[in-house]
Amino acid sequence: MVEQKKIIIDTDPGHDDAIAILLALASPELDVIGVTCVAGNVPLHLTARNALLVCELAGRPDVKVFSGCDRPMVRKLVTAEAIHGETGLDGPQWDPPTGQLQDQHAVDWLVETLLDAEDKEITLCPVGPLTNIAMALVREPKIASKVDQIVSMGGGYFVGGNITPAAEFNIFVDPHAADVVYRSGIPIVAMPLDVTHKALMTQDWIQTLEDLGTEVGRKSSQLLSFYNRFDLERYGMAGSPVHDPATIAYLIEPDLYTGKEVYVEVETRSSLTMGMTVVDYWGARRKEPNCLWVSKVNDEGFFQLMYDRLATL
Ligand code: BDR
Ligand code: CA
Numbered sequence: 001m002v003e004q005k006k007i008i009i010d011t012d013p014g015h016d017d018a019i020a021i022l023l024a025l026a027s028p029e030l031d032v033i034g035v036t037c038v039a040g041n042v043p044l045h046l047t048a049r050n051a052l053l054v055c056e057l058a059g060r061p062d063v064k065v066f067s068g069c070d071r072p073m074v075r076k077l078v079t080a081e082a083i084h085g086e087t088g089l090d091g092p093q094w095d096p097p098t099g100q101l102q103d104q105h106a107v108d109w110l111v112e113t114l115l116d117a118e119d120k121e122i123t124l125c126p127v128g129p130l131t132n133i134a135m136a137l138v139r140e141p142k143i144a145s146k147v148d149q150i151v152s153m154g155g156g157y158f159v160g161g162n163i164t165p166a167a168e169f170n171i172f173v174d175p176h177a178a179d180v181v182y183r184s185g186i187p188i189v190a191m192p193l194d195v196t197h198k199a200l201m202t203q204d205w206i207q208t209l210e211d212l213g214t215e216v217g218r219k220s221s222q223l224l225s226f227y228n229r230f231d232l233e234r235y236g237m238a239g240s241p242v243h244d245p246a247t248i249a250y251l252i253e254p255d256l257y258t259g260k261e262v263y264v265e266v267e268t269r270s271s272l273t274m275g276m277t278v279v280d281y282w283g284a285r286r287k288e289p290n291c292l293w294v295s296k297v298n299d300e301g302f303f304q305l306m307y308d309r310l311a312t313l
Contacts, residue, residue: 004031005123005148005251008110010068011244012040012128013050014084015091015227019220019306020127020153020244021051025058026309027252033122034064034113036106040128040173041080042088044070047128050089052097057219058313061099068106068132072174080169083230091226092219110136114143123251126152126181127244129170134177137184149187151247154178155264155277156193158295167275168193171266175275178266188291190264191246192277195257199246199299200239201228208307216313242306249302250294252309256301259294263287 007030011017024030035055037048048067055063071077084090102109110132114122124147126133133150136143154170155178161167171178182188201224210221224242231240250257263285267276279293 005029006031006033006121007123007125007251008034008036010036010038010124010126010128010132011051012038012042012047013054014041014047014088014128014244015223016242016244017041017127018050018054018089018223019242020248021054022058022216022220022313023245023248023306023309025055025060025063026313027248029252030248032063034066034109036066036068036110036132038068038106038128038132039070039077040170041084043077043079044068046088048101049097050087052099052101053089053094056097056099057216064102066102066104066106066109069135072129072131073134073176075174075176078163078173083227085226089223092222106132107135107139111140111143114146115140117146119145120148122146123148124150125247125251126150127247129173130154130177130181131174134174134180137180144184144186147186149189150181151189151191151250153191153196153244153247155190157277157279157281157293158194159197161276162193164275166273168277171277172275175266175268178275179268182264182266182290189250189259190291190293191243191250192293193241194295195297196241196243196246199241199297199302200237201242201303202239203228205303209310212311214313216310220310245306246297246302249305253301253305256298256305257294258296259292261289262291262293263289264291264293
């Protein structure tokens, strides 16, 4: 048995969030000790419901799912129904979840769990706006030393933004939370648009999931076919970037990825570039790096890994 890495997935499912959760639950290297939900792609009551649905789809109703912050720290919530549909997981037919959310608020659970942990025992994988993580850090700064690293999907530098010309959705929704996280001193691995746009999912690959003939394969394929349409129509890309599973793939097979240690700061004041991740790629400010900014991926290896793992569910 491989030694398992303890992770917490903080998420706003979301089609690509769903695939990230499935990938993690299919991977023996990872022990998902909890899933914390945040408002983002759709409002909180839907992201929490969707997280329950995805854990149940994976055959893991035992995974603890917590509902967290229903709005960003300072700004009004911005959602993404245009991409993820009204439910956040449009595409397949879903029966209501059979399980229940945990009673505790996600931020309380994060603080309690991290305080109880050894130094660097837990890895955080935020794949939505960073509100829950930042709120936990503000409530109890001592939790920072308990986190091994934060492997997060968010930001964009070389390819710009996707919700505004300058900002990627997760950072734009709660830039103040992202600012807290980037200043926390916890080692960060960023999976920005710069890398997720280099692994485009084709309809042929989606069909291979359908061909698995399993419930996970069928629902994943229906989810991704729905999700794929937006990028094909809007950007004219060959397929859509499936952003969030990059965080989980990095934890399983880091060699698939290449990045650079850099200093990143989040814009929280300008209305034009709100939520921009300002990456000092060439060290102009001579600051200590706070982040591994990932910008290259072995895309074939990434899709093979996802296929192999989803096939086991
Ligand atoms: C991010 O925004 C969301 O719509 C996706 O789930 C992903 O986390 C990509 O910008
Ligand atoms: Ca997400």
